[in-house]
Amino acid sequence: VLQKLVKAEKLQIVSHLAASISHEVRNPLTVSRGFIQMLSEGEATQARKEYAIIALQELDRATEVINDYLTFAKPAFDIEENININEEIQHAVNVIIPLANMNGIQVKLSLVDDHHYYVAKGDRKKFQQCLINIMKNGIESMSNHGEIKIHLNYEGTTIHINIQDEGTGMTQEQIDRLGEPYFTTKEKGTGLGMMVSFSIIKGMNGNIHVTSEHGKGTCFSILLPVSSMSDRMTQDTHFTKMV
Numbered sequence: 001v002l003q004k005l006v007k008a009e010k011l012q013i014v015s016h017l018a019a020s021i022s023h024e025v026r027n028p029l030t031v032s033r034g035f036i037q038m039l040s041e042g043e044a045t046q047a048r049k050e051y052a053i054i055a056l057q058e059l060d061r062a063t064e065v066i067n068d069y070l071t072f073a074k075p076a077f078d079i080e081e082n083i084n085i086n087e088e089i090q091h092a093v094n095v096i097i098p099l100a101n102m103n104g105i106q107v108k109l110s111l112v113d114d115h116h117y118y119v120a121k122g123d124r125k126k127f128q129q130c131l132i133n134i135m136k137n138g139i140e141s142m143s144n145h146g147e148i149k150i151h152l153n154y155e156g157t158t159i160h161i162n163i164q165d166e167g168t169g170m171t172q173e174q175i176d177r178l179g180e181p182y183f184t185t186k187e188k189g190t191g192l193g194m195m196v197s198f199s200i201i202k203g204m205n206g207n208i209h210v211t212s213e214h215g216k217g218t219c220f221s222i223l224l225p226v227s228s229m230s231d232r233m234t235q236d237t238h239f240t241k242m243v
């Protein structure tokens, strides 16, 4: 029992560390980026401009690690809360739309509408991070045109979230390596996004299926057990009362 306690404490320290890295390191990275950008402009020699480009790339890489891996690092143990899946998907889509539009990509969302909310158990913020990581990969796989479709459905007691892009697709070898730490085909990739996403869904007793056709696109299907269902009508009345 004593040994277990020591281990739990150590885990807690690591998690706190991760959370503070994510908060405290983001600001200096942003500030440094601004100054290096300024140094690289103007009368800098060619050599100095090249050094500046390398420094900017490395700063961006550090920021990406935080975005993919540490954004929602939580102290101690995972939170178990009721997650309203409809609401979270809507939220993730709102976060991703500006990035998609900046890249000339349309986002289409279709939620099954049968007057119910579907609830799953897990850590809401981590679930957000997972959705955003997968959607971001979809956007990054498309070159400035196309559509990413997000579809929510449910079968029996399983929630299905499909995220379908029209991007480059993957080879069988790439699919097999998906989720392996540091596996990336991108120049500035971290190879951490999928590893984190898989572990978040596993923690929710769910599963991720990937189907992909090279050159055509990829579909990520997230399957989650429904923990409960609530009537949309009841919930709406409740909101009205609160207003």
Ligand code: ADP
Pocket: 133, 137, 138, 141, 165, 167, 168, 169, 170, 174, 178, 179, 183, 184, 185, 186, 188, 189, 190, 191, 192, 193, 194, 195, 218
């Ligand atoms: P990163 O995005 O930093 O490369 P990820 O773990 O998010 O790391 O993804 C790992 C790799 O999986 C990507 O580099 C890419 O090769 C492949 N991948 C993931 N999602 C897609 C997708 N929707 N379409 C094509 N390839 C993908």
Ligand code: MG
Pocket: 068, 133, 136, 137, 193, 194
């Ligand atoms: Mg990624």
